[in-house]
Amino acid sequence: MRTKNLLSLLLGSVLLFAAGCGNGTKAPAEESGGEESGNAPAQVKNVKVMLDWTANTNHTGLYAARDLGYYKEEGLNVEIVQPGAGGTDAMVASGQADFGISYQEGVTLARTQGVPLVSIAAVIQHNTSGFAAPVDRNIKKASDFEGKSYGGWGSPVEEAVMKSIMDIDGADVSKVKMINMGDADYFTAVKRDIDFAWIYYAWTGVEAELRGEPLDMIYVKDYSEALDYYTPVLVTNEDKIANDPELVKAFMSATAKGYEYAINQPEEAAALLSKAVPELDEELVLASQKWLSPKYQDDAARWGEQKAEVWNNYAEWMFERKLLDKPLESEQAFTNDFLPNTP
Template identity: 25%
Template sequence: MGSNKQIFAGKLILVRNKFPKKMTTLKIALDWTPNINHIGILIAKELGMYQQYGIDLTIISPLTDNYEVTPGKKLESDLADFVLAPFETVISLNNKENEVDAIAVFAILQEDISSIASLQSTALANPKALDGKTYASYKARYEDKIVKELVINDGGEGIFKIVYPDKLGIWNTLLDGTADATWIFNNWEGIEAESKNIALNKWSLNDYAIPYGYSPVIITKRKNLKNNLALYSNFIKATRNGYLFATENKSVSIEILRSYLTAYDKENMNLEKALDATITYFGDHNNCGRMNQERVDTFLNWLVENNLEKPKIKNQQLFTNELLNLI
């Protein structure tokens, strides 16, 4: 299938000589409002990369239901063919009472670039200082236990107040002093803080002997993968191309991302810095999207050792690189 490139209104557009006559609609539910972690998907949609493979992609923002239905629930209920969520969601879906045979097929980031953060203007210079303070939680699986272990591993007691604000308000609880610490992505909230000259204390889980899996990952149902192997492989191929495009075409990629942002993010985010902080973590032609078995096993073992999950999770196939291997 032939194609060429044109610049139109400042944006690089892939102009396909001929798209497939038959298009298949696929839906992907985002884990958050559009941000730097989603840029490859947005690029692939805007530049016709999905259409090239006969895919008409619908992107579902959590704003459509104000975060009422989690990505995992949307997958379970067949509201989406793919969802973005932390690796914990795959574990949860496979081990709930009404089991969902879910599997992760693409890792957005090759490393964990999140942190537990506090303002440097407060007295929380280290994790153990969170004892007796307030932590703003996303109510994610294992989150509260992980933060407790972080405090304990730093010599604290792991006793603090946990609050559950509205999802879009969690970051602002740190800024307005309602909470003393919360979980952030260094390449998003961390960039916003830097742009506003807000100094943060940031504590990486790895620095306190807590392993973590991949976040976010693209998840689907195993039966759907098996029944639509070629289609799903093309979806992953286009997605991967979108992320690789972002690493080589910054200005175009930023323009595309900006068109999807909320008004708040358009006003407050330095997208150039956000992309620069993320590019290397998207990976390259060799590892973009891939997951490592040893890293996953380390995370699963930690969950079992800390009585957060039963040992059977260590024998479950929770991810696959199969679709990437077909590229």
């Protein structure tokens, strides 16, 4: 998973909803060989989960739930797939995928455009993304962006976030040179023509450590409470919640167990992910998992918990900067109702 590809989805999520929403079809049920009480045949439900990009440690809990049999215990046959051409949010909203990995900003944009996405869990409790630069660029705070070259992808969100944190430091975003990174990854781009870029530390930052290329990291959440939003999140659509809540409940019960496994056993979870997706760098997966595992739940009462103020704060921030056409009705954008062990 390259930072460019992941952040291009994160920052360009407004484009994901141009595809509109069609009528989805439910996956067919299969009869298993086992029997429930009363000698009735057990029904196994096929479920499709769509990732946001290539598999990485943000997704470990899904693979753990699948490969350790947690989904099977709930009567689910789960297929984990790469995003479709229309984007994960559009595929989930239209019912072409049952569940997916998205981001709070993507769901926020979707909801304000009439797309029926609903976030059902925060994969990571706090925002682990931010602006990163090799230490030799001497970028220690947002005001140091002035006179430097930023590698991005032209999303309005990028400049809005940069301006927001630079304003706090009394700096001028117009003094940053914006460069389109194209297909280059972070490590190629900073050696070629940029000074800093927006990354997820759990992947690109950890990879920099392994390469022996230390970074200065400016987390956006450290500048503004509004920028401590949920990224990524698990999503489904309103139809699934209304018409098959037991499926959503079963899926979340098993998924929570998968993430709890990744929280409590990072080394074993990393090995499981590497086995499931052998093309990933095994050393990076292990190091990333060790860094990320404590951050899935962090200070929340349980894994997946979402707070209304987090949704409201970020939506208000977006609306004030004209990134939304209208305010978000946050109570419809997320729910904690399907998390196990409800307080």
